[in-house]
Amino acid sequence: MSVSIDIENVVKRYGDKTIIDGLSLMVSPGEFFTLLGPSGCGKTTLLRMIIGFNTIEGGEIKINGNVINNIPVNKRNMGMVFQNYAIFPHMSVKENVAFGLKNRGLSKQEIEDKIKEILDIVKIDEYKDRMPDKLSGGQQQRVALARAIVIHPQVLLMDEPLSNLDAKLRVEMRNAIKNIQQQVGITTVYVTHDQEEALAVSDRIAVMHEGKIQQIGTPRQVFERPLNVFVSNFIGVSNILEANIETNGGERNINFDNNYIVKMDNLRDDIKDDLKVLVSVRPHEFIISKNEEGIKGIIKGSMFLGLNTHYFVALEDGKEIEVIQNSDLSDIIPNGTRINLEVKPNKINVFDCNSQKTLIQVGEKHEYAS
Known part of the structure; x- marks a missing residue:
């Protein structure tokens, strides 16, 4: 079952500097929602607040109406895909994907079934026994995506997942990510500075600048009817x-x-x-x-x-x-x-x-x- 994300007047400070000051938005169940903006605008900071890597100095973040501000990262039931993939170099594809499942105490057969299912979805089943250094960048990104989704998280968070790929592979992978997200039906928050990428994959986009949201709308709305000059x-x-x-x-x-x-x-x-x-x-x-x-x-x-x-x-x-x-x-x-x-x-x-x-x-x- 997909969940909603409500971000209500959240504040993030580092010392005396306020990075995000009273930001609010809502992500609908099953939505592919993108935070788009230039470097330093606060989009990754907000993503890390959702998963729990960053503290929250004010406001609330809710999943299906339940406040999660003080819930530890490992209790939030969220999957994260990082810019640098962050897959374990000493583990095979299969072992990487199995990591989160083993920590949840599933039986060997349940783990095998779930690995087979997710590797089929992300189309890397034929590489299950390979080590990461034998994979292309796109294949490594699919492993990272599989590992994040296989635990059936309530929310999938993705931080600039395509920025290390070449132009042709970025197009291929953004299409794959969108198709996989629709197939799984998981509520997704995606961070990028690439406008074309955001337009291609998103249901809705929040354009950010200096810690504030400038506009929220569908790709067509923000492209055809921008609400300000920025x-x-x-x-x-x-x-x-x-x-x-x-x-x-x-x-x-x-x-x-x-x-x-x-x-x-x-x-x-x-x-x-x-x-x-x-x-x-x-x-x-x-x-x-x-x-x-x-x-x-x-x-x-x-x-x-x-x-x-x-x-x-x-x-x-x-x-x-x-x-x-x-x-x-x-x-x-x-x-x-x-x-x-x-x-x-x-x-x-x-x-x-x-x-x-x-x-x-x-x-x-x-x-x-x-």
């Missing part, structure tokens, strides 16, 4: 442009510096006229226009990547941006060509220049947590 810049590539709001009766428009005006129908009702804003435009949200209207720029370089061509464009104010266009739409535009760029009003994001928070009307499922 999330917009951290998730994927964003071009940030300055503009002003123009109101005309019930209409709200964005006026870029060269009087390129874009009508918006999804801005908040309380926005004032002439408000300075930051507009986030993903590279694929630009349209190279055949009209005279638009944001004016000069192509400084291009990169053909098969389905898409990436253009590097210098705007009139000197700012450099990236524009992605479908390669099938036209021939590659030569360097030095002057172009006009339009934006897709229903795709771009608009932020208050001072607060750096979104001015887009967003649904209730988008969350800030503090």
Whole structure:
């Protein structure tokens, strides 16, 4: 049976320094929940608080409503997969996976049955008698995953489990981890700084910065509708442009510096006229226009990547941006060509220049947590 995790106003201090100050979030039963953020943002600290490696100076962590703050690590019934795998080098694959089961006093036959079952799930049964130094990085990671899951923990915690693998193997293993998690149905908290990895595996993502949660949402929500400039810049590539709001009766428009005006129908009702804003435009949200209207720029370089061509464009104010266009739409535009760029009003994001928070009307499922 899957469990929920409730983190309520938790505080973590090291001496006089507060790393996490009153953070709250909830993980649903069976959910694959990812803590995403740059190095030093507090995501691993929070993970270690859940499993019990770190003390909690304030607030509560609950599993299915039961407070676990003072429960020892070995009594929390959680599995952990570390960045460096942490498998025993002197034990075979089978012996590594059996370690936690032996400590729980299971019979020899029960241990054999559980090992066979989990090695089949993680697809390394054929390597059960090998020593770790005879395994690839991906195979070692599967051993670590099997050892964490075989004890049937209530919660699976994973701390940057793919960071030591090469790019191709990371993609293979992230798909494997997601499939295994869905097959087992275990509540999982996953830590990574890799945005693409988080988007690929997560049911929901909490984006963290300086010990605070900036946004919680599905991968699509945090990518398409970031709630502040930090999330917009951290998730994927964003071009940030300055503009002003123009109101005309019930209409709200964005006026870029060269009087390129874009009508918006999804801005908040309380926005004032002439408000300075930051507009986030993903590279694929630009349209190279055949009209005279638009944001004016000069192509400084291009990169053909098969389905898409990436253009590097210098705007009139000197700012450099990236524009992605479908390669099938036209021939590659030569360097030095002057172009006009339009934006897709229903795709771009608009932020208050001072607060750096979104001015887009967003649904209730988008969350800030503090």
